[in-house]
Amino acid sequence: MTTKLLHAVVSGVLGGGVYALMAVGLTLIFGVLDIINIAQGIMVILGAYLSYALSVHLHIGLFVGLLITVPAMFIIGVAVQWLFIRPLSGRDRTSMSLLACYAVAIIIEGVLYWAFGPNYVILTASYITSSVHVFGFYLPYIYLYGFAMAVALVVALYGMLYRTKFGRAVRATMQDRTAALLVGINVNRVAALTFGIGVAVTAVGGMVYGATSSGFNPNSGYDLISRLLAIIILGGLGSIGGALAASVLMLTLESIVDIWSPTWAVAVFYAALVLVLTIRPAGLFGRQAVRAQ
Amino acid sequence: MMSQHARMIALAAAAAVATATVAGCGSSSTSSSPSATSPKAAGPIVVGASLSLTGDFSADGQAFERGYQLWQHDVNAAGGILGRQVKLIVLNDASSPTQVVSNYDKLISTDHVNLTFGPFSSLLTTPASAVAARNGLAFIEGAGGAPSVFTTPANEQAHNVFDVSLPIQDEMVPFANWIKSLPASKRPKSAAYPMAQDPFADPPVQLTQQTLHQAGITTVYSKIFPAEVPDYTPAANNVAASGAQIIVLGSTDVPTVGAFIKAFQQQHYTPKIFIAAAGPDQGAAFTSAVGAGNANGMMVPNAWYGGSPNPQSQKMVAEYIAKYGGTASDVNADVAEAYAVGQVAAQAVKATGGTDNKKIISYLHSGTTLTSVQGSVKFDSLGRNGAATTYIFQWQNGKFVQVLPVGAAGSVKILNPKPGWVG
Numbered sequence: 001m002t003t004k005l006l007h008a009v010v011s012g013v014l015g016g017g018v019y020a021l022m023a024v025g026l027t028l029i030f031g032v033l034d035i036i037n038i039a040q041g042i043m044v045i046l047g048a049y050l051s052y053a054l055s056v057h058l059h060i061g062l063f064v065g066l067l068i069t070v071p072a073m074f075i076i077g078v079a080v081q082w083l084f085i086r087p088l089s090g091r092d093r094t095s096m097s098l099l100a101c102y103a104v105a106i107i108i109e110g111v112l113y114w115a116f117g118p119n120y121v122i123l124t125a126s127y128i129t130s131s132v133h134v135f136g137f138y139l140p141y142i143y144l145y146g147f148a149m150a151v152a153l154v155v156a157l158y159g160m161l162y163r164t165k166f167g168r169a170v171r172a173t174m175q176d177r178t179a180a181l182l183v184g185i186n187v188n189r190v191a192a193l194t195f196g197i198g199v200a201v202t203a204v205g206g207m208v209y210g211a212t213s214s215g216f217n218p219n220s221g222y223d224l225i226s227r228l229l230a231i232i233i234l235g236g237l238g239s240i241g242g243a244l245a246a247s248v249l250m251l252t253l254e255s256i257v258d259i260w261s262p263t264w265a266v267a268v269f270y271a272a273l274v275l276v277l278t279i280r281p282a283g284l285f286g287r288q289a290v291r292a293q
Numbered sequence: 294m295m296s297q298h299a300r301m302i303a304l305a306a307a308a309a310v311a312t313a314t315v316a317g318c319g320s321s322s323t324s325s326s327p328s329a330t331s332p333k334a335a336g337p338i339v340v341g342a343s344l345s346l347t348g349d350f351s352a353d354g355q356a357f358e359r360g361y362q363l364w365q366h367d368v369n370a371a372g373g374i375l376g377r378q379v380k381l382i383v384l385n386d387a388s389s390p391t392q393v394v395s396n397y398d399k400l401i402s403t404d405h406v407n408l409t410f411g412p413f414s415s416l417l418t419t420p421a422s423a424v425a426a427r428n429g430l431a432f433i434e435g436a437g438g439a440p441s442v443f444t445t446p447a448n449e450q451a452h453n454v455f456d457v458s459l460p461i462q463d464e465m466v467p468f469a470n471w472i473k474s475l476p477a478s479k480r481p482k483s484a485a486y487p488m489a490q491d492p493f494a495d496p497p498v499q500l501t502q503q504t505l506h507q508a509g510i511t512t513v514y515s516k517i518f519p520a521e522v523p524d525y526t527p528a529a530n531n532v533a534a535s536g537a538q539i540i541v542l543g544s545t546d547v548p549t550v551g552a553f554i555k556a557f558q559q560q561h562y563t564p565k566i567f568i569a570a571a572g573p574d575q576g577a578a579f580t581s582a583v584g585a586g587n588a589n590g591m592m593v594p595n596a597w598y599g600g601s602p603n604p605q606s607q608k609m610v611a612e613y614i615a616k617y618g619g620t621a622s623d624v625n626a627d628v629a630e631a632y633a634v635g636q637v638a639a640q641a642v643k644a645t646g647g648t649d650n651k652k653i654i655s656y657l658h659s660g661t662t663l664t665s666v667q668g669s670v671k672f673d674s675l676g677r678n679g680a681a682t683t684y685i686f687q688w689q690n691g692k693f694v695q696v697l698p699v700g701a702a703g704s705v706k707i708l709n710p711k712p713g714w715v716g
Contacts, residue, residue: 004534011530109347118351119578120548122555129558129714140559214525214552215582219348219388258527262518263490265527 004259007137012252014139017147018212019247022205022224023231024153024240025198031174031238032194035085035097039105040228041221043199046108047073047206048216052121062125062207063145069203077199080104081192105221112218120215128211146208150244153201157240160197170194174238230273234283242285249284337380338373338648340365340638341400342410343421348388352547352578353413353627357436358383360631361410363612368635374642379635386412393417397424407648408433410634413627414545415439415461415493418454426451431653433457433638435630438464439492443675453650454676455657457633457665459683461570464594465497465541467697468568468685469504471707472539474699481538481565485514487528487553488543494520494570497594498543505539513537520545529556536562542569547582550591554583558714565710568592573688577623580688588688590711596681597667598693599624602703605636606666622693633665640664 026040037043047069054065084100127141161167172180173190180187209224210216231250235242250269258265276284342361345354365381373379382404386393393412400406401424409425411418411434418437425432426447432454438461448454472480486502488495495517506512513535518528529552532540544550550572557563573579573593580588599610599621609632610621638653640663645652662680663670671680685697689708696707 004531007530007534008527011527015524015526113347113351118347118355120352120546120551120582122551122582122584124584129555131559131561138560212524212526214548214550214555217351219351222348255527258518259531262487262516262528262531266519 003136005256008255008259009252010137010139011143012255013248014143014147015212015255016244016248016251017150018143018205018208019227019231019251020150020244021146021153021208022202023228023235023243023247024150024157025200025202025205026228027232027235027238027240027243028157028201029195029198030232032170033081033085033097033191035094035101036229037195037198038098038101038225039080039108040202041223041225042105042108042112042218043073043077043202043221044206044209044224045216045218045221046076046112047203048123048210049112049116049121049206050203051207051210052116052123055123055125062123062211066204066207069207070200073203073206074196074200077196078192080199081195085195086188086192109218109221116218118217118219120217122213122215123207123210125211140212142208142211146212149204149208150247153204154240154244157197157201161240166190166193227269230270234273234276236283236285239283239285242283245284337378338408338642339380339382339404339406340408340410340635341382341384341397341404341406343384343386343393343396343400343412343417345388345413345417346383346385348386350388350413350417350546352575353436353625354385354388356575356578356625356627357413357631359613359617359625360435360628361635363609363616363628364632364635367609367612368639374639375646382406386417388414388417390417390420393421394424397421401425401428401430408638408642408650408653410631410638411435411437411456415442416491418442419445419492422454423447426453429453430650431455431638431641431657433634433641433657435634436627438677440496441492443677448675451654452658452674452676453654455637455672456676456678457637457670458630458667458678459594459596459681460677460679461493462496462500464683465501465568465570465685466504467683468541468592468594469501469508471685471697471699472505472510472566473508480508481510483511483513483535483537484539484541485532485535485537485564486512486516486541486543487514487532488517489520489545489549490517491520491543491545494543494545497570498541501541505541510539517543520549525549525552526556529553530560533557533560533562538564539566540564540568542567542572544569544572547572547575547579550579551582554587554714558587563711563713566592567711568594568685570594574598574626574686574693576625576693577619578625580623580691584715585691586715589690589715590687590708592685592687592696594683594685595626596683597626597629598622598684598686598695600692600694601666603666603668605664609666622691629666633667633670636665637663637670 022044029037050069051065054060088096131138131140169185169190173187231246235246254265254269257268344358365379369378384396386396409430413436415437418434419442422432435458486498488498514532550569573591574595641653641656645656657672669680670678673679684695687696694705695703
């Protein structure tokens with residue numbers, strides 16, 4: 001049983017890295033724009049499909065392909081913000097942005113159905129199905145790479161936020177949009193670039209999700225979004241490190257419970273969320289604390 | 294800036310939208326005929342069906358649509374039924390049990406269809422058939438074989454459900470019998486039974502578990518996992534850790550099987566025997582998702598396969614390949630199930646001289662044996678096809694072949710043990 005438990009913990013931690021890659025963009029966008037990008041799930045799938053298309057049609061490796069998919073998703077993100085989010089204003093902006101993002105999700109889903117059809121596809125590479133034997137466990141390379149990328153991405157985003165001029169503008173906008181405007185920050189530009197970055201990092205999450213999942217089709221994004229929302233709420237809305245911590249916590253918990261009851265494993269995922277929010281309503285790394293940093 | 298309160302309201306709204314979307318209530322669209330006119334005596338026979346063109350069952354739903362359309366094309370090319378052309382209305386239920394009810398309400402009340410054909414999956418057939426029952430319509434379907442579909446109060450009263458396919462409860466019996474028939478020295482010692490929480494997937498696996506347990510095969514894993522989770526890896530890892538020699542997977546679709554195969558590869562674990570309730574019967578959709586090499590040795594129960602010697606099936610397969618390409622092994626079993634629904638309905642309409650559903654229900658319960666691309670069809674009092682024969686199929690070097698029962702016409706030698714994973 002100890003071996004099983006240890007294996008579950010290791011699997012959960014590594015799986016948490018994959019979810020962190022998908023969730024950081026969502027929490028970053030919320031932190032700056034105060035909107036919930038309900039299209040994040042389909043954006044993940046879009047990123048996976050871009051990697052798939054490059055891999056199958058142009059024979060470009062999954063990691064090399066990120067050099068193309070990340071900028072492509074950045075442009076898509078900026079375009080979505082410009083076309084659908086920016087025009088929204090007034091008191092109903094946040095709730096209307098939900099509908100706008102939902103519309104974006106439906107549009108992208110329709111395009112993907114048109115382009116790729118309904119059949120499930122997979123990303124293939126030797127490191128996806130192979131694994132390394134460590135301390136009696138087989139650890140899949142793709143999960144190890146995914147976790148490493150999640151940590152690197154979080155560090156990079158922190159570096160951007162706290163070591164660059166643009167990062168200062170982003171944090172100022174996060175703390176007080178009106179005050180940021182008053183000190184001369186172009187908040188519209190910050191919002192567009194942040195949305196673009198949030199979607200761009202999703203390209204990485206999409207590739208790793210596509211490589212670790214059992215297959216994906218244009219509908220797969222809907223199974224993800226509720227989990228990603230739970231992760232960013234638990235981690236603390238707007239907290240990038242919180243997204244990583246919450247992903248690891250949730251997936252580890254789920255993996256452990258799965259030993260006894262796979263049915264309850266999913267329920268525990270959300271039960272943990274409720275429990276933590278009861279004790280810490282702002283999440284593990286609540287936004288108030290984040291904004292005070 | 295928004296207040297914390299406003300943010301939480303927005304978040305709740307987001308969760309609600311996400312939940313509604315996951316439930317598949319997002320969209321509905323019409324394909325084929327955009328609208329239906331009220332039926333006239335000499336007008337077309339209007340057939341209505343709800344299919345999962347998007348959502349979790351979209352791969353199966355779209356394959357089913359191809360089957361219905363292929364049948365419609367063939368029957369109209371042959372002059373229609375009783376000289377009347379067939380008009381097919383397909384609505385998209387987005388894989389939602391709620392939307393499927395609305396769709397059949399619309400098909401019956403607004404489009405005034407003459408006949409209702411079933412959706413994909415037992416999960417959707419159960420609520421959909423109740424709508425047809427309320428309106429006195431026969432509900433001929435090909436993908437609702439779970440025991441719970443037939444024992445609803447609506448069907449026990451109206452007796453309107455007719456499943457042209459195999460009743461799923463006993464579909465793995467030839468497999469269990471084959472295991473039992475193996476000499477003790479060659480018989481596997483342990484088995485794992487992971488099952489998706491689905492009315493279709495579990496009954497045959499549970500029956501197999503019971504049979505193999507009585508045969509002395511130790512159960513090392515038997516758990517039900519949710520059917521709709523993005524990641525089956527934890528459950529698959531636990532199955533791999535059990536080291537079972539036989540895997541009997543209660544799967545509903547290709548991704549479920551794919552997840553287990555991928556996790557088994559990562560864990561360097563290959564069971565000697567691997568059978569899944571659904572997934573490997575999906576033709577090219579399966580091999581493209583798991584890789585042709587990994588499909589090798591995978592088994593699945595069914596009543597039909599692309600290489601079936603049934604002349605009606607051969608004609609349908611040839612037409613399908615001419616239209617969509619591929620090989621006989623690539624044809625999804627859903628296509629045959631849908632096509633068979635149309636064939637049975639056509640025979641009932643011809644026999645009763647029209648589309649009076651009361652007469653059709655009575656005729657289909659009369660004990661008459663009908664024909665279809667899947668073989669003979671004969672309904673019992675609850676609409677189960679008692680004439681269907683269960684076979685076990687296996688992927689062997691890129692071909693989908695019949696392997697069980699041993700000695701049955703068309704059965705070839707089974708590949709045992711299953712070859713290792715590749716790639």
